[in-house]
Amino acid sequence: MESRKVDIVIKVSKYCNLRCTYCYEFPDLGNKHKMSTQDFAAIARNIYNYYQKCDFNVCINFIWHGGEPLLVHPDFYYEMFEIQKKIFCTHVTCTNTMQTNLTVLDEARIQLIKDLDLRIGVSIDLVDSVRVYKSGKESQSKVLKNMDILHEHGIHFGCIVVLNKNTLGREKEVFDFFYSTKTSFSVLPLFPAAFDTQLDEIAVSNSEIIQSLRKFAQLYNACEKKIGISPITDFFSIIESMEKKDPVEFYDKEEWCPVILVNTNGDYQGYGDPYGSSEYIYGNLIHDTFDQPMFxxxxxxxxxxxxxxxxxxxxxxxxxxxxxxGYYIAEVQYDNVTNSSLIKICEVTKMTLTNIEEIIVESQFITGVDYL
Ligand code: SF4
Incomplete structure (x- = not known):
């Protein structure tokens, strides 16, 4: 039977011990309010009731997001896991992922990760001066130590790097670190600022983003054994499909929306919508059913x-x-969106695809492989 996946990003709490310069939740990082397990139960039931009507299998991947989700007591996640076990069954199954700054990792949290089989994404920029505690102290040395602890426990994880001014010119350093530790990573663009001037010191132009992604693509291409680098790996796949004349289906959000973002109060929207804007909230998953307000x-x-x-x-x-x-322009913005407008121009993705075509041709030329 056909199977489809949907990521449900749950903003469990906005509270965080860090104050990263580019954080789009910046004004709410001191807010200790968190989603209750009762609210999560209502959300989970609504989600299940909607997807169980599909005539194919659905795998829901809950992505626990914040703030810092590991600051929420482990008991919350154990209770949430029990709720999931009661609601989801063979036709609609679920997994759990957590996106963490990895600064708070103790025995209880390591056990939690193991018990719930949590997939872990770690936010770390490696060229850091912006991922700092409230005091202004850098957080990276702690994160690196905690990454070692995860390795010692055999816990696999991927990482997220936010491409900002500090990354420029240091792509090889970033790549070499992840390559030497066999860790896949995603290069994410800056999100729109939470307030004027927030990104003034670290914003990057489209041409800088294109140059940086080109360097990551060259480094990726030069290695015989690959690690996953999002979006570079997918971009190489696009070029390969093109060479093989093996087309894909066009992205149609109406037919299947692959990512839904649920805020702490239950409001939900799509990933590509302006975050938190009341004009783009489809409904509330605690108080409404999923399908009614959405459609x-x-x-x-x-x-x-x-x-x-x-x-x-x-x-x-x-x-x-x-x-x-077409997913990139429909939902994911790699372009500089600090001055956002609704009709976005797909400059970064298109130019990076063109660069990858060039990189492939150049490397074939260097290694003597024939091409027509
Ligand atoms: S415009 Fe952008 S998203 Fe659309 S097909 Fe071209 S590269 Fe892909």
């Missing part, structure tokens, strides 16, 4: 229209369309 809501229709418009505006005349499914 009846004007905000959802508006979000769909805009995603389609971005695809129509950018993809229809793009040479990669059909091999790239």
């Amino acid at each position: 009846g809501s004007q905000n959802y229709s508006k979000s769909l229209r805009e995603a389609k418009k971005r695809i129509a505006y950018n993809c229809v005349n793009c040479k990669y369309f059909g091999y790239c499914d």
